[in-house]
Amino acid sequence: MIEIVAWLIPVPPLLAFGLIILFTNRSNRLSHVIGIGGMLIAWALAMSTFFYAVSGGELPVTTDVQWLPTGDTSLNIGTWIDPLTAVTLFFVAWTMLAIFVYSVGYHNFGKAGDSKDRPGLPPHAGGIEPMYARFFAFISLFAFGMLALVVTDNLLVLFVGWEIMGFCSYLLIGFWYGKDSAKAAMVKAFMTTRVGDVFMLLGLAYLYTLTGTLTYSEILFNPETLEMLATTPSVLGAGTSAAALIALLFFIGTVGKSAQWPLHTWLPDAMEGPTPVSAMIHAAAMVSAGIYLILRIFPLITAGWHHGDPLTEIMVIISFVGAFTALFASTLAVGQNDIKRVLAYSTISQLGYMVAAVGIGAFVAAAFHLITHAFFKALLFLGSGSVIHGVEHGAHESGDHINPNDMTHMGGLRKKMPLTFWTFLIGGLTLSGFPIITAGFWSKDEILAEAFGTSHLAIFVVLALAALITAFYTGRQITMTFLGKARSKAAEHAHESTWTMTVPLVVLAFFSVVIGWAGVPKGFPVLSSFVPNWVHEFVDSTLLEHSEVLEFNPVPLIVSVGVALGGLLVGFLMYRKLEAGAPDPLARLGRVYVWIQNKYYFDELYDFLFVRPAYWFAETFVYRGIDRRVIDGFLHWVASLAGRLGGWLRNKIDIPIVNGSGDFVGEGIKTAGREGRVIQTGRIQTYLIAGVIFVGALLSYIFFLL
Amino acid sequence: MVPLSWFLILAAAIFSVGLFGVLARRNAIAILMGIELMLNAVNLNLLAFWRYLWSDSLTGVVFIMIVLAVAAAEVAVGLALIISIYRRRSTVVVEEIDLLKW
Numbered sequence: 123m124i125e126i127v128a129w130l131i132p133v134p135p136l137l138a139f140g141l142i143i144l145f146t147n148r149s150n151r152l153s154h155v156i157g158i159g160g161m162l163i164a165w166a167l168a169m170s171t172f173f174y175a176v177s178g179g180e181l182p183v184t185t186d187v188q189w190l191p192t193g194d195t196s197l198n199i200g201t202w203i204d205p206l207t208a209v210t211l212f213f214v215a216w217t218m219l220a221i222f223v224y225s226v227g228y229h230n231f232g233k234a235g236d237s238k239d240r241p242g243l244p245p246h247a248g249g250i251e252p253m254y255a256r257f258f259a260f261i262s263l264f265a266f267g268m269l270a271l272v273v274t275d276n277l278l279v280l281f282v283g284w285e286i287m288g289f290c291s292y293l294l295i296g297f298w299y300g301k302d303s304a305k306a307a308m309v310k311a312f313m314t315t316r317v318g319d320v321f322m323l324l325g326l327a328y329l330y331t332l333t334g335t336l337t338y339s340e341i342l343f344n345p346e347t348l349e350m351l352a353t354t355p356s357v358l359g360a361g362t363s364a365a366a367l368i369a370l371l372f373f374i375g376t377v378g379k380s381a382q383w384p385l386h387t388w389l390p391d392a393m394e395g396p397t398p399v400s401a402m403i404h405a406a407a408m409v410s411a412g413i414y415l416i417l418r419i420f421p422l423i424t425a426g427w428h429h430g431d432p433l434t435e436i437m438v439i440i441s442f443v444g445a446f447t448a449l450f451a452s453t454l455a456v457g458q459n460d461i462k463r464v465l466a467y468s469t470i471s472q473l474g475y476m477v478a479a480v481g482i483g484a485f486v487a488a489a490f491h492l493i494t495h496a497f498f499k500a501l502l503f504l505g506s507g508s509v510i511h512g513v514e515h516g517a518h519e520s521g522d523h524i525n526p527n528d529m530t531h532m533g534g535l536r537k538k539m540p541l542t543f544w545t546f547l548i549g550g551l552t553l554s555g556f557p558i559i560t561a562g563f564w565s566k567d568e569i570l571a572e573a574f575g576t577s578h579l580a581i582f583v584v585l586a587l588a589a590l591i592t593a594f595y596t597g598r599q600i601t602m603t604f605l606g607k608a609r610s611k612a613a614e615h616a617h618e619s620t621w622t623m624t625v626p627l628v629v630l631a632f633f634s635v636v637i638g639w640a641g642v643p644k645g646f647p648v649l650s651s652f653v654p655n656w657v658h659e660f661v662d663s664t665l666l667e668h669s670e671v672l673e674f675n676p677v678p679l680i681v682s683v684g685v686a687l688g689g690l691l692v693g694f695l696m697y698r699k700l701e702a703g704a705p706d707p708l709a710r711l712g713r714v715y716v717w718i719q720n721k722y723y724f725d726e727l728y729d730f731l732f733v734r735p736a737y738w739f740a741e742t743f744v745y746r747g748i749d750r751r752v753i754d755g756f757l758h759w760v761a762s763l764a765g766r767l768g769g770w771l772r773n774k775i776d777i778p779i780v781n782g783s784g785d786f787v788g789e790g791i792k793t794a795g796r797e798g799r800v801i802q803t804g805r806i807q808t809y810l811i812a813g814v815i816f817v818g819a820l821l822s823y824i825f826f827l828l
Numbered sequence: 829m830v831p832l833s834w835f836l837i838l839a840a841a842i843f844s845v846g847l848f849g850v851l852a853r854r855n856a857i858a859i860l861m862g863i864e865l866m867l868n869a870v871n872l873n874l875l876a877f878w879r880y881l882w883s884d885s886l887t888g889v890v891f892i893m894i895v896l897a898v899a900a901a902e903v904a905v906g907l908a909l910i911i912s913i914y915r916r917r918s919t920v921v922v923e924e925i926d927l928l929k930w
Contacts, residue, residue, distance in 0.1 A: 804926060807851050807859075814847065 157258030175208035202275030217406035220626035227622030242300035318378015325371030352426035380412030397507025405499035441481025448474030457718030484572035516615035554593035561638030597693020835876035843869035
């Protein structure tokens with residue numbers, strides 16, 4: 123029974139996609155009913171699977187059927203429900219459902235369309251989105267990709283889901299393709315993630331070559347295979363095992379998909395898409411898929427490593443990239459004034475936490491932070507969308523045309539948009555790890571505790587510093603947006619969004635708080651005596667080798683409480699009295715602030731290193747050299763040769779011989795007819811005379827000569 | 829008794845007169861009369877051969893009767909055609925009856 127349910131989870135959104143695209147796209151109401159209906163069914167199936175898993179059902183639930191025969195072996199397709207899958211399904215289903223519902227309000231369903239609105243541009247006067255039905259089709263396909271990726275039992279289907287999401291993110295980031303910035307962003311996102319995907323495909327190919335299978339159970343949960351991979355030297359030689367090389371290739375896929383340094387540049391630009399898309403891609407699904415992948419291949423990453431050992435090379439690389447990204451992106455978030463871009467960098471930074479946690483072998487902590495982050499970051503994105511929406515309305519009412527994303531024009535929205543404010547506050551506090559009550563505190567604390575407890579002090583310090591900056595920019599963001607006085611007319615006239623937007627916010631805010639209670643670490647003062655560390659027990663049972671629960675240590679706890687509160691307080695105090703038009707208080711940092719505002723010139727660097735050389739290569743070498751000279755030249759040569767040969771054949775063979783003989787027959791008969799017709803006088807008597815002469819001659823011959 | 833060859837010479841002479849009439853006359857009725865002469869020259873031959881060689885049977889006479897009947901029918905059709913042409917074209921000269929000529 124549960125096997126069938128697992129199979130069916132990704133199906134409804136796919137059907138919804140097909141139905142909307144093919145049949146119902148003219149009806150907005152029907153389309154969103156189908157889209158949300160499909161997601162609702164998928165949600166119900168995912169929840170029943172989740173509750174089956176947590177209520178002690180036998181795990182893993184697995185099915186497997188042959189899909190593509192490949193000679194002796196065959197590629198299979200199937201489902202694999204283990205604790206990691208179950209918790210991922212839980213957050214994916216909830217956040218995606220919330221986002222689907224939110225989209226109805228966000229795209230102004232129920233408002234009259236403006237005749238000036240054009241498909242490919244955001245509606246400019248608060249009317250319904252011109253491509254409303256198409257949006258629901260795209261996010262349904264996106265949901266299918268994510269759910270398929272989560273429930274599958276092998277890396278190939280995971281890769282398929284991964285690519286479907288990459289494609290959907292391309293479509294959705296460029297949903298308003300009329301804007302040049304959106305077009306550039308969609309291409310950038312697609313191309314940048316493609317870099318990672320190519321390496322991931324290489325990893326898949328290498329893994330398949332070595333093991334002949336891509337199924338989880340035969341690789342990741344098979345100690346013999348892992349042992350074999352860990353002891354086989356890789357093609358690179360020089361002491362790296364095959365397992366490490368494959369893990370590295372997969373990890374590069376994650377770096378692209380989860381926007382880790384150095385492939386992080388696409389994610390902030392991806393904010394060009396509608397806000398539900400930002401929430402979907404940058405919280406619930408796509409970037410989570412990257413982390414899900416490295417959690418999934420955790421046995422491969424850690425093949426040959428045991429808890430307590432020094433980190434292997436691949437783990438050092440992963441933890442370094444993660445920790446560096448966490449710190450690096452958090453500093454970038456500080457300098458942004460666009461409300462969504464702050465969150466984008468924050469996402470990169472938080473994903474860096476998870477990557478670092480995987481790198482130091484803290485599987486459970488990474489999974490836990492993945493879950494909480496999905497909820498609170500979806501909440502924050504949807505909240506920011508609600509804010510933008512409110513300010514946009516204010517801008518239309520007051521005629522004050524400002525950039526509705528710019529936080530410097532906001533302020534004082536607390537009273538105007540109370541529900542958005544409170545939920546955003548919960549999300550923000552969760553992001554910064556406000557102690558005890560928020561989920562982010564527990565998950566972030568667990569990562570810090572793991573880093574500290576396993577004596578990776580460098581990682582611990584970097585992450586703690588990142589946490590401090592996170593709390594600071596969160597405090598800055600909340601203060602600039604909601605507190606103080608309105609700094610523009612648009613912000614004065616802002617008002618609360620409709621219920622379809624606020625209800626998802628409340629639901630996500632609820633989970634942003636309560637999820638944390640499922641993961642209170644063992645030995646935590648007072649609390650742990652009456653709340654079990656359910657997350658650790660459940661999620662840890664995914665792996666073959668279980669990690670021991672760390673001894674409780676007050677140092678990381680004090681640090682994390684300190685940085686969270688300190689950062690929030692500093693952020694609040696610095697931006698409390700920001701005046702309209704006043705420079706950012708951080709501008710006093712001078713050079714550093716300019717660097718941060720320009721994102722450390724990474725875009726310019728990549729433009730210089732990759733984009734422009736690629737253009738140059740394409741223009742001068744490929745186009746002018748190969749295409750025009752070699753390929754076109756060869757084609758022209760062949761064409762002129764064929765022309766000359768044809769001319770020769772025509773002049774020497776066709777015209778004289780073929781045409782000549784044909785014409786000769788025709789002309790000959792014509793001439794014979796013309797010459798011969800004179801003997802046809804038409805007079806019977808002439809013929810009779812001829813007949814008489816002939817008969818006379820014949821008779822004479824018979825009588826006289828024979 | 830008159831020898832057989834006299835009859836044959838007379839028949840040949842009449843046939844030649846008929847043939848000349850058919851070949852040389854321009855009047856369609858004259859041509860028709862030439863044809864009748866040729867037919868009766870043949871009849872004369874037939875009658876002469878019957879009387880001198882096979883006079884004990886009636887076969888030859890019956891043949892002559894059939895030929896006369898056919899000749900009468902043919903003349904009736906031929907004259908009808910000539911009358912019809914004359915009514916339409918006011919001529920019986922064969923050179924002028926050239927509707928199907930190239």
